[in-house]
Amino acid sequence: MYDLIIIGGGPAGITAGIYAIRKKLNTLLVSKDFVGQAGESSLIENWPGEKQISGAQLLLKMKNHLESLGAEIKQEEVKNIEKKDCFIVETSQGSRYQAKAVIVASGALPRTLGIKGEKEFIGRGVSYCAICDAPFFNQKIVAVIGGGNSGLETALDLTKYAKKIYILEFSSKIKADEVLQERIRKETKIEIILGAQAQEIRGDSFVKELVYIDRKTKKEKTLQIDGVFVQIGRIPASWFVKGELVDLTPRGEIKIDLNTNQTKTPGLFAAGDVTSILYKQIIIAAGEGAKAALSCYSYLKQE
Numbered sequence: 001m002y003d004l005i006i007i008g009g010g011p012a013g014i015t016a017g018i019y020a021i022r023k024k025l026n027t028l029l030v031s032k033d034f035v036g037q038a039g040e041s042s043l044i045e046n047w048p049g050e051k052q053i054s055g056a057q058l059l060l061k062m063k064n065h066l067e068s069l070g071a072e073i074k075q076e077e078v079k080n081i082e083k084k085d086c087f088i089v090e091t092s093q094g095s096r097y098q099a100k101a102v103i104v105a106s107g108a109l110p111r112t113l114g115i116k117g118e119k120e121f122i123g124r125g126v127s128y129c130a131i132c133d134a135p136f137f138n139q140k141i142v143a144v145i146g147g148g149n150s151g152l153e154t155a156l157d158l159t160k161y162a163k164k165i166y167i168l169e170f171s172s173k174i175k176a177d178e179v180l181q182e183r184i185r186k187e188t189k190i191e192i193i194l195g196a197q198a199q200e201i202r203g204d205s206f207v208k209e210l211v212y213i214d215r216k217t218k219k220e221k222t223l224q225i226d227g228v229f230v231q232i233g234r235i236p237a238s239w240f241v242k243g244e245l246v247d248l249t250p251r252g253e254i255k256i257d258l259n260t261n262q263t264k265t266p267g268l269f270a271a272g273d274v275t276s277i278l279y280k281q282i283i284i285a286a287g288e289g290a291k292a293a294l295s296c297y298s299y300l301k302q303e
C-alpha cells in the first residue's frame with residue numbers, strides 16, 4: 001500500500017512527486033508517457049531560469065530530478081480509480097495499485113474536429129503533434145487548423161520542413177500571443193485564412209484536400225494539401241475518474257478546492273490542466289502539483 005499515487009508525468013505530476021518524496025511519503029507515479037503537452041512544444045520561453053528550452057528537454061530535466069530522489073515510476077495508463085477502504089488504481093496493463101491518497105494530474109488531450117475524413121486519415125496526413133510528425137512533411141503543403149497559441153507554434157515548427165503552410169482560423173481574428181503573431185508575420189511560407197470552418201478531409205491512401213467554408217461568403221473552398229495539423233484546443237484527460245468521486249465542469253475539468261486541490265472525495269486531489277483552474281500553463285501546473293502534494297501530506301498526517 002502506497003501513501004500516495006500520482007497519475008500523470010507532466011509538470012503537475014512530476015512536481016507533486018518531488019514534493020511528496022521530500023515529505024517522505026511512500027509515493028508511486030503512474031504515467032502513460034513523460035511527454036505530455038509541454039513535451040509537444042519546441043520552444044518554451046516562459047519557464048523562469050531557462051530563457052529558451054524545448055518542452056522535451058524541460059520535461060526530461062524534471063523527470064531526472066524526480067528520479068534522482070529515488071521515485072518509483074510506472075509507465076502505464078490508468079483506466080479506473082475506485083475508493084473502498086483505500087484507493088485502488090487500475091491500469092490498462094492489468095495492474096492494481098493501492099494507496100491512501102491519490103493526485104490526478106493527467107493533463108489534457110487534443111480536441112478533435114469531428115469532421116469527415118479526420119479519423120480515417122490519422123497517421124496518413126492528419127496529425128495533432130508537430131514535434132512528432134513535422135519531419136514527414138518535408139517540402140509538402142500543410143494546413144494547420146486553429147489560430148491560437150498552439151496553432152501558431154505548430155505552424156512555426158512546420159516552417160523547417162513544409163514548403164507552404166496555411167493556418168485556418170474559425171473566427172475573424174487570430175487570438176494567439178502577440179509575440180507569436182509577430183514571428184508568424186515574418187514567415188513568407190505561412191498564409192492565414194480567417195473565418196474558415198473546416199468541413200472535410202479528403203484523399204486516397206494519404207490526405208490530398210481540405211474542404212472548408214468561407215464563413216463570410218458562405219462558399220465552399222478546397223485547398224490542395226498533403227497534411228492537416230489539428231490544433232483547436234484540448235479536452236481534460238478526466239475520463240477514467242468516475243462521477244461519484246469527483247464533480248466535473250461542463251468541459252470535463254475536475255472541480256477542486258482552490259486552496260487545497262482536494263476534490264469532493266477526501267484523499268483524492270487533482271492538479272494542473274485536468275482541473276478547473278483558470279490558466280493552463282507549465283508554471284501554473286507545476287505550482288498546482290506542489291500545492292496538491294502539500295495538501296495531501298497534511299491530509300495523511302491528520303488521518
Ligand SMILES: Cc1cc2nc3c(=O)[nH]c(=O)nc-3n(C[C@H](O)[C@H](O)[C@H](O)COP(=O)(O)OP(=O)(O)OC[C@H]3O[C@@H](n4cnc5c(N)ncnc54)[C@H](O)[C@@H]3O)c2cc1C
Pocket residue numbers: 007008009010011012013030031032033034035036037038039040041043044045046076077078079105106107108150153237240271272273274280281282283285
Ligand atoms: C503545443 C503546446 C505548446 C505549449 N507551450 C507552452 C509554453 O510555451 N509555455 C507554457 O507555460 N505552457 C505551454 N503549453 C501548456 C502546457 O504544456 C500545459 O499547461 C502543461 O503541460 C500542463 O501540465 P500538466 O502536468 O497538467 O499536464 P500534461 O502536460 O498534459 O501532462 C499530463 C501527463 O499525464 C499523462 N496521462 C494522461 N492520461 C493518463 C492516464 N489515463 N494514465 C496515465 N497517465 C496519463 C500524460 O501522458 C502526460 O504525461 C503548451 C501546450 C501545448 C499543447
